[in-house]
Amino acid sequence: MTPAKIPSVAVLAEARRRAEQAAHDADAANSTQATSVDAQQDKPSPAAGEHEDEPDPRIGRKDKVLPARFAQAGQQLFTSQEWEAQRLAAFQGHAHEALAVGVRELGGPLEQFAIPRRAAGPRDIVIDLEYCGLCHSDVHTARGEWGSRALPLVTGHEMVGRVCAIGSEVYNRQVGERVGVGCMVGSCRVCEPCKRQDEQFCIHNAVGTYGAWDAPHSERTQGGYATSIVVPEDFVLSIPEQIGPAHAAPLLCAGITMYAPLEDLRVGPGDKVAVAGIGGLGHMAIKLAAAMGAEVTALTRTPAKAEDARRLGAHEVVLTTDEDALDAARGRFTVLVDAISAPHDVGALLDLLAPRGTVVLAGLPADTDGAAMPLVDPRTLVNRGLRLAGTKIGGIEQTQRMLEFCAAHGVVPDVEIVTAADMNEAWDRMVAGELHYRGVLDIGSLDSNLNA
Numbered sequence: 001m002t003p004a005k006i007p008s009v010a011v012l013a014e015a016r017r018r019a020e021q022a023a024h025d026a027d028a029a030n031s032t033q034a035t036s037v038d039a040q041q042d043k044p045s046p047a048a049g050e051h052e053d054e055p056d057p058r059i060g061r062k063d064k065v066l067p068a069r070f071a072q073a074g075q076q077l078f079t080s081q082e083w084e085a086q087r088l089a090a091f092q093g094h095a096h097e098a099l100a101v102g103v104r105e106l107g108g109p110l111e112q113f114a115i116p117r118r119a120a121g122p123r124d125i126v127i128d129l130e131y132c133g134l135c136h137s138d139v140h141t142a143r144g145e146w147g148s149r150a151l152p153l154v155t156g157h158e159m160v161g162r163v164c165a166i167g168s169e170v171y172n173r174q175v176g177e178r179v180g181v182g183c184m185v186g187s188c189r190v191c192e193p194c195k196r197q198d199e200q201f202c203i204h205n206a207v208g209t210y211g212a213w214d215a216p217h218s219e220r221t222q223g224g225y226a227t228s229i230v231v232p233e234d235f236v237l238s239i240p241e242q243i244g245p246a247h248a249a250p251l252l253c254a255g256i257t258m259y260a261p262l263e264d265l266r267v268g269p270g271d272k273v274a275v276a277g278i279g280g281l282g283h284m285a286i287k288l289a290a291a292m293g294a295e296v297t298a299l300t301r302t303p304a305k306a307e308d309a310r311r312l313g314a315h316e317v318v319l320t321t322d323e324d325a326l327d328a329a330r331g332r333f334t335v336l337v338d339a340i341s342a343p344h345d346v347g348a349l350l351d352l353l354a355p356r357g358t359v360v361l362a363g364l365p366a367d368t369d370g371a372a373m374p375l376v377d378p379r380t381l382v383n384r385g386l387r388l389a390g391t392k393i394g395g396i397e398q399t400q401r402m403l404e405f406c407a408a409h410g411v412v413p414d415v416e417i418v419t420a421a422d423m424n425e426a427w428d429r430m431v432a433g434e435l436h437y438r439g440v441l442d443i444g445s446l447d448s449n450l451n452a
């Protein structure tokens, strides 16, 4: 449905300029009011001049961002009431248009086109997006490997940007603040899993960030390969200022997918963790498990990845094509994270576990490939008290905890920045395992001149 009224590109550009100005003003205010910052913050406020530091190349650009929870509830940074009214008027009650990269048919090429974004409600946040990670799920979905979807389809569920506008009943967000959105943009919020902060397991199905029916808003969701998005405040995450936006993006799917099982299994010093499949997911598992204090072994069939796995933090590498090395590794690991997305023999991985050990499945093959995977012999599990588990992203609270953990431990993904023009090639390279390790779309590269 075409929205009746769409704010012009000029309104959006003005909103972006205002958001940047608000971030800048807040930064300056923060420097001079260091003692009044909310006590909930773990980190001391930056001293005046600290923002002039050289950026840390390991974690990307050190952007000027508002500290989360900077202000008291309801406090606004705006000095201009006129702008405040204009900002709300632009989004609350009015749909707007975003420029996006998506497919017009399943399996078709990625193209640029405009999509409508719904009117922001009183508890919504409008985000001006900066980066969006490329996930294997995007490709599976857009190529029809996980069933049919409404078209056109814009994928992307690892997005980071700045708050561009907030609904009139949003009290804990500031315009200009850096935020992120992961794989969900809604859930029922009243079922048992939702009440346990396991929104990903909502019995009424969490609303996927793209290609899902969002019943409360009567629309199909469209993802983060786009210049903006409108999201309920409960599904918006704070991005710690220590993590640059391009590096923060992949944490919102790949990061949480690997963090959740490690935290759930209380991985720490004394654990021997193996990671199978060193790609977008697996490379995060190595970094996270090492940061948690575990002894980490990378399992790979590619000799070229051995050195890289050590650089990522693996203490040891076992080539799965080397039968002797595999034999020596049998019965050793307390936890094995299986991030292989191609069909493979899980039973062979179970053999590598110590008694009571756990294999966690995190990679998902295409529907047709999954049926081809060999079954696990029950005796493999029973005889040594092994556990075979699955994991699926994490709840919003756990995702926020993951972001704070990554900020505190300097854990960030290895990223390759991709422009909109290179997206088709980037998807092919991701499928071929050639991206190191997570592709991230620079939203600034979308070109309204190519708008078809």
Ligand SMILES: [Zn+2]
Binding pocket: 135, 136, 137, 138, 157, 183, 253, 254
């Ligand atoms: Zn994903």
Ligand SMILES: [Zn+2]
Binding pocket: 187, 188, 189, 190, 191, 192, 193, 194, 201, 202, 203, 204, 205
């Ligand atoms: Zn629910």
